[in-house]
Amino acid sequence: MGYLLNNPGEIGLLLWQHLRMTSITLIIAIAVAVPIASLINRYRWLSVPVMGTLGVVYTIPSLALIIFLVPVFGLNATSVIVAMVLYTQVILVRNLTVGLSGIDPAVLEASRGMGMSPWQRWWWVQVPLVLPVFVAGVRIAAVVAIAIATIGAKFNAGGLGQLLFDGIQTNRIDKIWAGSITVAVLAFAINALLLWLERRSSPTRKAQTE
Amino acid sequence: MGSIQFEQVTLEFSGMSRPAVNQVSCEVASGELVVILGPSGCGKTTLLKMVNRLYEPTSGRIRIDGQDIKRLKPTKLRQKIGYVIQQSGLFPHMTVADNVAVVPKLLKWPQPQIQARVDELLQLVKLPPTEYRDRYPAQLSGGQQQRVGIARALAGDPAYMLMDEPFGAIDAITRTALQTEILRLQQQLQKTILFVSHDVDEALRLGDRILVMNAGKIVQFDTPFNLLTQPADPFVHELLGADDMVRQLGLLTVNSAMMALPDNYQNGSKPTVNAVDNLRDALSLILRTGAPELSVVDQDKPVGLLTLEHIRSYAAEANR
Numbered sequence: 001m002g003y004l005l006n007n008p009g010e011i012g013l014l015l016w017q018h019l020r021m022t023s024i025t026l027i028i029a030i031a032v033a034v035p036i037a038s039l040i041n042r043y044r045w046l047s048v049p050v051m052g053t054l055g056v057v058y059t060i061p062s063l064a065l066i067i068f069l070v071p072v073f074g075l076n077a078t079s080v081i082v083a084m085v086l087y088t089q090v091i092l093v094r095n096l097t098v099g100l101s102g103i104d105p106a107v108l109e110a111s112r113g114m115g116m117s118p119w120q121r122w123w124w125v126q127v128p129l130v131l132p133v134f135v136a137g138v139r140i141a142a143v144v145a146i147a148i149a150t151i152g153a154k155f156n157a158g159g160l161g162q163l164l165f166d167g168i169q170t171n172r173i174d175k176i177w178a179g180s181i182t183v184a185v186l187a188f189a190i191n192a193l194l195l196w197l198e199r200r201s202s203p204t205r206k207a208q209t210e
Numbered sequence: 211m212g213s214i215q216f217e218q219v220t221l222e223f224s225g226m227s228r229p230a231v232n233q234v235s236c237e238v239a240s241g242e243l244v245v246i247l248g249p250s251g252c253g254k255t256t257l258l259k260m261v262n263r264l265y266e267p268t269s270g271r272i273r274i275d276g277q278d279i280k281r282l283k284p285t286k287l288r289q290k291i292g293y294v295i296q297q298s299g300l301f302p303h304m305t306v307a308d309n310v311a312v313v314p315k316l317l318k319w320p321q322p323q324i325q326a327r328v329d330e331l332l333q334l335v336k337l338p339p340t341e342y343r344d345r346y347p348a349q350l351s352g353g354q355q356q357r358v359g360i361a362r363a364l365a366g367d368p369a370y371m372l373m374d375e376p377f378g379a380i381d382a383i384t385r386t387a388l389q390t391e392i393l394r395l396q397q398q399l400q401k402t403i404l405f406v407s408h409d410v411d412e413a414l415r416l417g418d419r420i421l422v423m424n425a426g427k428i429v430q431f432d433t434p435f436n437l438l439t440q441p442a443d444p445f446v447h448e449l450l451g452a453d454d455m456v457r458q459l460g461l462l463t464v465n466s467a468m469m470a471l472p473d474n475y476q477n478g479s480k481p482t483v484n485a486v487d488n489l490r491d492a493l494s495l496i497l498r499t500g501a502p503e504l505s506v507v508d509q510d511k512p513v514g515l516l517t518l519e520h521i522r523s524y525a526a527e528a529n530r
Contacts, residue, residue, distance in 0.1 A: 110299030113262055113372075114313055114362075115288030124312075128303045 003174040004181065015182060017158035021077055022145045022190075025084040029092055029141060032085065037096030047097065054090035062087065062148045066155055077157035084148050088141035095137025099130035132202040139194035146187045150179075160186070211275060212240030212369045212402045214261060219270035221256055229268070230256045232426035240369075241400040243392075245407050245417035247449070253426040254406045258372050261404065262288045274370065289316055292363030292371040292401070296378045298355040300347040306332070306358050307343040313366035331361040335391065353384035357391070364399070371403040377412070389415055410450055414438075414461060422446050435461045439528060455525060460490035467524035468506045468514035475512065480505040485513055489521050496521075 004011060040046045057065075066083045073079040103126065111125045153161030163179030166172065214237070221231040231253040238244045246254040259265045261272060263284045272279050279287055300309050307328045314324045329339040335357040347355055356376060363371060377385040389412060396403065407413050413420050414434045422429045422437065422445075430442040438458050441447035451457060465485040481499045483492045485508040492504060496518055506514040 104297070104299070104302075106295055106297035106299035107301060109264070110293065110295060111301070113264060113288055113293035113295070115285045115290075115316055116312075117285050120316070125301060 003172075003178040007178075011163075011178065011182060014158060014160050014162050015186065017077075018146070018149050018152075018160045018183075018186065021081055021084070021149045021152055021157060021159055022142065025081050025088065025145045025149075026138065026142055028081070029085045029088040029145075030138065033089055033092035033096060036089070037093050037100060040093070040097045041100040051090070051094065051097075054093060057086050058090045062151055063154075066151065070155065075156050077152060077155075080149065080152040080155055080157045084145045087148060088145055091141045091144065092134075092137045095133050095140075096130065099133030100126065102133070103129050128201075132198055135194055135198040135201055139191060139198060142190050142194060143187050146183065146190065150183055213273075213275065214238040214370065214402060214404065215273040215276075216257075217271045217273070219257070219260060219267045219272060221253075221260060221265055222268045229253075229426050231260070231267070234270070234426075234428055236421065236428060236431050238402060238404065240402055242418045243396055243401075243403040243405060243416060244419050244421055245405045245413040246421045246423060247407055247410065247413040247417075248423035248429075249449075250408060252423040254408075254423050255374055257423070258374055258404055258406050261370075261372055262291045262293060285316075289313055289366055290368050290370065292366070292368040294356075294359050294363045294371065294373040294376045296375045298347070298352075298359040300355055300358055300362070302347050305344050305346060306337070306350070307339075309347070309358055310362045310365050312362065317366055327365060331364055332358075334364070334395065335361045337361070351384075352380050353388060356380060356388060360391075360395075364395075364401075369402060371401045371405075373403060373405040375406050375408070378408075385412070392416060411457075414450075414457065422449065435528075456490055456493070458528070459493055459521065459525060460488050462489045462524065462528065463487065464489060464492050464506055464516055465508075465514070467520050468516045469520060470514055471512060472515070475515075482507045482512075483516065484508070489524070492516055493518075493521055 036050065040050060060068075062083060065086065066079050069079040069082050073082055107125065107129070108121070111121045116124065149157075149159050150161030150164060152159045153165050160179050160183045163175045163182070167175030167177075167179060216234050216236050219231060219234045220229050222229040234257060246257060248254045256265060260267050261274070261279070263279060274291075301312070304312075307325075310328045310331055311324050314327055319327070328343065332339040332342055337354060337357055342350075342354075342358075347358070350358065359376065363373075377388050380388065392405075393416065405416060407416075417434055419431060419433050420437055421431045422442075424445055430437060430446050432440075435458070437446060437450055438454075438461065441450060447453075463485070464483050464487050467489055468485070480503060481495055481501050482505045483495060485506050495501075495504060503515050503517045505512050506516050
């Protein structure tokens with residue numbers, strides 16, 4: 001605890017690197033997952049091969065996957081971010097496809113029959129109805145990304161993992177504690193924030209609280 | 211203004227042995243409520259969904275207002291046609307008011323006009339706006355949801371309404387109430403309505419005319435009474451239960467069978483029926499009260515008399 005209080009500058013920098021990696025990962029991951037999920041929603045047969053592949057990627061240990069990517073992207077944050085994007089795909093795509101296929105077909109038919117364009121159907125109907133399930137996916141993906149990002153320190157990407165690995169190498173228990181506590185607090189905070197968003201975006205909850 | 215014409219309309223789905231809709235030609239007049247009746251798989255819903263281009267015919271043409279619907283943009287066409295489906299299809303994330311406001315928003319009406327329209331429509335379907343405007347669909351009963359569904363379909367003030375078994379999933383008592391509402395609304399609004407149903411009594415009650423379909427084809431297209439008294443073939447005969455005299459009486463009004471008031475008329479304490487009631491209700495009243503004759507009233511003024519013999523002879527004449 002002492003280390004945390006005595007080195008706010010260092011901790012702040014590492015926290016910032018950690019958050020930055022996680023946020024970039026989530027933004028790219030969402031940008032990739034939305035079109036994939038839309039494609040699966042349109043062509044159902046894609047579901048098995050795509051989800052299968054993403055599932056296999058998820059089983060590769062993170063350390064191994066990042067090492068595998070280093071020759072391509074170099075020994076830096078990019079390799080770590082690419083690996084995290086790959087890991088979070090299975091979570092995001094699965095939640096999105098489940099959310100999209102969970103929309104009552106009668107609702108979609110009504111929106112078509114009332115004369116909404118595909119674009120209006122997407123923004124007025126599909127997005128708001130999928131949002132709670134989607135945010136739930138983002139939440140899990142964010143926690144997974146925060147965890148994997150600690151390994152980034154091994155690959156020159158910085159982040160809170162730095163404290164853990166330094167602490168282990170130099171046998172500094174206080175550094176290990178400082179790193180662990182900060183990562184945990186970060187994970188809890190992001191989780192709580194997204195959980196709140198998830199609740200807010202749920203139409204049934206809105207109905208219950210009225 | 212307001213007519214729908216089908217010209218040789220055929221729709222074949224790939225991998226099916228026969229066309230879902232086969233060479234359908236007919237015309238629905240403006241302000242008419244036509245029920246499309248038939249067993250499941252007869253193509254009635256498919257025919258309906260071609261009118262708002264949810265399905266495109268393989269061949270043939272559909273015109274509304276004399277205009278080929280293929281020349282209209284599907285979204286523009288659909289905004290001109292009210293659409294009500296069985297499970298209501300209300301948007302669960304929108305309030306009742308937002309649901310009703312969808313088409314006016316698509317039509318880009320100004321906000322104050324939309325708000326006024328929403329309240330007007332909720333009043334029309336007997337859901338007091340102050341109480342229901344801000345509720346979510348999940349907080350409504352099935353019957354109330356379908357009322358909102360009807361209000362939503364009427365919102366853009368379309369000349370046409372397509373109703374796809376709107377009361378199919380609703381309990382019998384609520385269904386009868388909603389049917390009464392439709393008749394009342396139709397008297398008030400005079401829309402051109404295509405109403406899909408597989409319920410014979412519903413069809414007889416609502417339809418100005420009934421389009422009977424079987425295996426993708428029109429079997430008969432006529433008024434409820436003519437379908438009962440002159441079924442085109444054994445299929446129609448059996449589907450409508452044409453032998454059911456009581457069902458026929460339900461389509462005949464008291465004033466067509468009654469006898470004019472005799473000069474020396476004294477009301478006494480006879481049970482009364484309205485001149486516009488149907489003979490089925492009159493018969494029921496005679497049987498229930500045991501009275502030999504009923505006094506027929508029009509707006510509380512006696513206008514005639516009705517006996518069991520009048521009903522019997524009128525029914526026999528109608529069937530000749």
